Amino acid sequence: MSIKKLNKDVFKSFVDSMIASDQSVVGVKEKVQAKGNKFAFGPLENADQLRLDYDVTLIPPKKYMLPQTETLLTYEVKGESKQHVDEQKLILVGVHPYDMIAINQMDELFSQDEYDTHYMTRRNNITVIACDVVNASENIFASSMETAVVEKGFDILLTDLGKGKEYVAEAITEKGEALLATAVDATDADDKDIAKRSAIQEANKKDLDKHTLNCKPSELSSLLEQAYEHPVWEEKAKTCFSCGSCNTTCPTCYCFDVQDLVNWNLKDGQRERSWDGCLLKDFANVAGDHNFRKQKESRFRHRLYRKGKYVPTKIGGQVACVGCGRCVGACVPDIANPVAVYNRLLEDIKP
Amino acid sequence: MSKPRVAIFDFACCEGCQLQIVNLEEEILDLIGAVDVVEWREAMSEQSEEYDIAIIEGSITRPEDEERIKDIRSKAKVLIAIGACATTGGLNKLKNNFDDLEEVKKCVYSDASTMPHLETAMTKAVDEVVTVDYKVHGCPIEKAEFGSIIRSLLLGKAPEIPDYPVCVECKKNENVCRWEYGEICLGPIIRAGCGAKCPTASYRCFGCRGYVDDPNVNAAVDVMDKYGLTVDQLKSKMVLFGSKQGPTL
Numbered sequence: 001m002s003i004k005k006l007n008k009d010v011f012k013s014f015v016d017s018m019i020a021s022d023q024s025v026v027g028v029k030e031k032v033q034a035k036g037n038k039f040a041f042g043p044l045e046n047a048d049q050l051r052l053d054y055d056v057t058l059i060p061p062k063k064y065m066l067p068q069t070e071t072l073l074t075y076e077v078k079g080e081s082k083q084h085v086d087e088q089k090l091i092l093v094g095v096h097p098y099d100m101i102a103i104n105q106m107d108e109l110f111s112q113d114e115y116d117t118h119y120m121t122r123r124n125n126i127t128v129i130a131c132d133v134v135n136a137s138e139n140i141f142a143s144s145m146e147t148a149v150v151e152k153g154f155d156i157l158l159t160d161l162g163k164g165k166e167y168v169a170e171a172i173t174e175k176g177e178a179l180l181a182t183a184v185d186a187t188d189a190d191d192k193d194i195a196k197r198s199a200i201q202e203a204n205k206k207d208l209d210k211h212t213l214n215c216k217p218s219e220l221s222s223l224l225e226q227a228y229e230h231p232v233w234e235e236k237a238k239t240c241f242s243c244g245s246c247n248t249t250c251p252t253c254y255c256f257d258v259q260d261l262v263n264w265n266l267k268d269g270q271r272e273r274s275w276d277g278c279l280l281k282d283f284a285n286v287a288g289d290h291n292f293r294k295q296k297e298s299r300f301r302h303r304l305y306r307k308g309k310y311v312p313t314k315i316g317g318q319v320a321c322v323g324c325g326r327c328v329g330a331c332v333p334d335i336a337n338p339v340a341v342y343n344r345l346l347e348d349i350k351p
Numbered sequence: 352m353s354k355p356r357v358a359i360f361d362f363a364c365c366e367g368c369q370l371q372i373v374n375l376e377e378e379i380l381d382l383i384g385a386v387d388v389v390e391w392r393e394a395m396s397e398q399s400e401e402y403d404i405a406i407i408e409g410s411i412t413r414p415e416d417e418e419r420i421k422d423i424r425s426k427a428k429v430l431i432a433i434g435a436c437a438t439t440g441g442l443n444k445l446k447n448n449f450d451d452l453e454e455v456k457k458c459v460y461s462d463a464s465t466m467p468h469l470e471t472a473m474t475k476a477v478d479e480v481v482t483v484d485y486k487v488h489g490c491p492i493e494k495a496e497f498g499s500i501i502r503s504l505l506l507g508k509a510p511e512i513p514d515y516p517v518c519v520e521c522k523k524n525e526n527v528c529r530w531e532y533g534e535i536c537l538g539p540i541i542r543a544g545c546g547a548k549c550p551t552a553s554y555r556c557f558g559c560r561g562y563v564d565d566p567n568v569n570a571a572v573d574v575m576d577k578y579g580l581t582v583d584q585l586k587s588k589m590v591l592f593g594s595k596q597g598p599t600l
Contacts, residue, residue: 266385330522
């Protein structure tokens, strides 16, 4: 597969020609409503809107594989049902390594056990153009989580060699190769370019560290093994609003709720699924109005156990916190930072 | 099975929630196809003493209102309160912040304040007088939520009414948190279901849907500290829709 170099103009026309093609193209744009520099993934109308120098997006790109709300099927009461699968093709531009790793984890989770056709069909129709981080966000800790660079999952990886003047683009799939071939004026990247890219990636491995975890991510599981009754859960959860912002902004939270919505004729309707969050009070409410995680502290603990212990057992030990830092910024009472919680445990427990 | 008979009644309010039902537009035909509307002052002239479902808009603000709502309750199998005035007392509870209602009346109505039809008492939400089976929250109510609650009841299933904060919907809409702008947004303690309309339109949450069942007041106090604000400043924002209720007290 090829590694190309695209200067600013070549890159711009590469993106513009994608937009002109029959595929939908979404990328990172500045959030217009916001006063500061806030970013969100959205449909691109032209290459100038694309902001590959972004720090972090408000919510992760998972919304393109697992939308906030989607229709799973339409049904007739006591009758037939019809699966609803979204087959729209999409090019997703500007996914940071930590978000890419989160998507790779979700791909594993949604394809194991009960294969999720809705998620996987969307995923397989997406061409991902990832990009290395240029500007570290306020709360990023990808260095600690070993998620500052990514090696798989994307079709093309872009690395900005300096202020958007030159990009190195590497295709690692057939899809990516075909797409990159449309940048006809791109040149082959030489050893010097590739060395520059390596230097940027090596630096990111160290510098995306606004918070520092005091152990290896692989040690979290054995740390949590001994932490179930630790006072930190109550200490932190005391000021938890149970608002689930740590869930809704998390690239690896994938839990959902399913509701059947009947139409006015009371004869047919839609089955919809929407994002849910384990911090929400009713998340663990089941038939008979029984709630098996009634206390704030048990919900607060559950999230940190999911990230550090439960999900890793499903995906070969990978820790399900990728260090994007979104939850840290989204939590109004400032209790969500996983690093702060794990480090607090490390004061008392040796993993 | 005959269609359930529905009657819609209004008490002290702006009637905006009934207007939301009218605003269902084409869907109204579906609604009246599914139920038999027997009384609805804002939309029809017929009246009826016989109904299965009573939909109540507005709050209880006079002794005679109490008698009227009790009478409605005694006739209805199911009673649904719609809109902030009915579900929490809403804006109408602002007057409960004053001890002397005579003075309030004078201030509002001046010389006319002694007219008999201006008699007033402390505002009550509907469930402070009679049992309420279901609440459709908001100022005004959400049309879609109203429809889905009615359809759930017609199917004999408990409606899904959110008991989580507005932040859930706000984050899904990819808004920048109003707290980051230094605003006292009530989102973290207010019941969702509105789709976070106000923050999405760049306003803080005013709290029209009322508090979630178990709002974390300690957290709110801590957060005020963290942002260098006072509890009084927080309360001043809660008073509009939350006067004399739960944590606003």
